[in-house]
Amino acid sequence: MSETTHDSAVAMSAPPASDEGLTAAQRAQKYGLSQSGARPSLPEYVRQLWDRRHFISAFASAKLTAQYSQAKLGQLWQVATPLLNALVYFLIFGLILKADRGMDKHIYIPFLVTGVFVFTFTQSSVMAGVRAISGNLGLVRALHFPRATLPISFSLQQLQQLLFSMIVLFVIAIGFGSYPSPSWLLIIPALALQFLFNTGLAMIMARLGSKTPDLAQLMPFVMRTWMYASGVMFSIRAMLAESPEWVANILQWNPAAIYMDLMRFALIDGYTHENLPPHVWLFALGWAVLAAAGGFIYFWKAEERYGRG
Known part of the structure; x- marks a missing residue:
């Protein structure tokens, strides 16, 4: 009797004969198991992001509201900061260095303010992207969600901030003689393309910043150099x-300069197509698609590694 019981126990504890010789991966496939935190396929990843579109929007709005919650002027700093920057640049470059050469006085101030606002949109998106993962490790490690929601949310936050600031930009443009016209409708596609470009760049920087936190200390110098090379003040x-003409062409075809030129062309009377580089809309579209698609795939490829190590 005891011998029979012993044989039964051995039979019950042994693995099924059908599993003998199978590797761990083969057993997982047989029983429908999957790796925890594994990177989904690209179409599935896009579907997961779409399912969380409301979270992306709400997270961006919450971050924007909290950004200046400790300041007495609150959300007014969204407008005051780029305006103060524009004032400093006007005093140095407009009055002292005479960087307004080639432009009428009534064009230069809206030209400068538009450049500062538009470049700040890209600059803030890049800087927020660098810290998107490394600055939110608690959230990344605690919850399972597509990590791309973070750089996308931060880029959307900067777009919302720019849209809030656009009210002041419109007032300045009108104050210097540029009244609403059909060309102002070009602001919509210009901002849409710049948002795509910024989001792709933010995702690239988010992946790089997740493994190299010191990148956040280096990027202000990179962005300052980019600003001076993009014609923000001149x-x-x-x-x-x-x-040589090729030098000006290279600087005008860099994405920051292209999106600034499109906004200036849309807003400012007297800033005509002669101020734009050839094929400007084609370049704007190309930069947006290249950055958005390339940045998204580059970020997705490291999905399972964010928050680890």
Whole structure:
């Protein structure tokens, strides 16, 4: 009797004969098991992001509201900060260095303010992207969700901030003689393309910043160099009139300069197509698609590694 019981116990504790010789991966496939936190396929990843679109929007709005919650002026700093930057640049570049060469006085101030606002949109998106993962490790490690929601949310936050600031930009444009016209409708596609470009760049920086936190200390210097090379405070064509034409073309075709030029062309009377580089809309679309698609795939490929190590 005891011998029979012993044989039964051995039979029950042994693995089923059908599993003998199978590797761990083969057993997992047989029983429908999957790796925890594994990277989903690209179409599935896109579907997961779409399912969380309301969270992305709400998270961006919450971050925007909390950004200046400790300041007495609150959300007014969204407008005051770029305006103060524009004032400093006007005093230095407009009055002292005479960087307004080639432009009428009534064009230069809206030209400068538009450049500061538009470049700040890209700059803030990049800086927020660098810290999107490394600055939210508690959230990343506690919850399972597509990590791309974070850089997308931060880029959307910066877009919302720019839209809030656009009211002041409109007032300045009107105050210097640029009244609403059909060309103002071009603001919509210009901002949409810039948002795509910024989001792709933010995702690239989010992946790089997740493994190299010191990148956040380096990026302000990179962004400052990019700003000076993009014609925020001066007309590239006028400033480089005596330089080889290819130098001005390269600077005008960089994405930050292209999106600024499109916004200036849409808003400012007197800033005509002659101030734009050739095929400007084609370049704007190309930069947006390249950054958005390339940045998204680059970020997705490291999905399972975020928050680990």
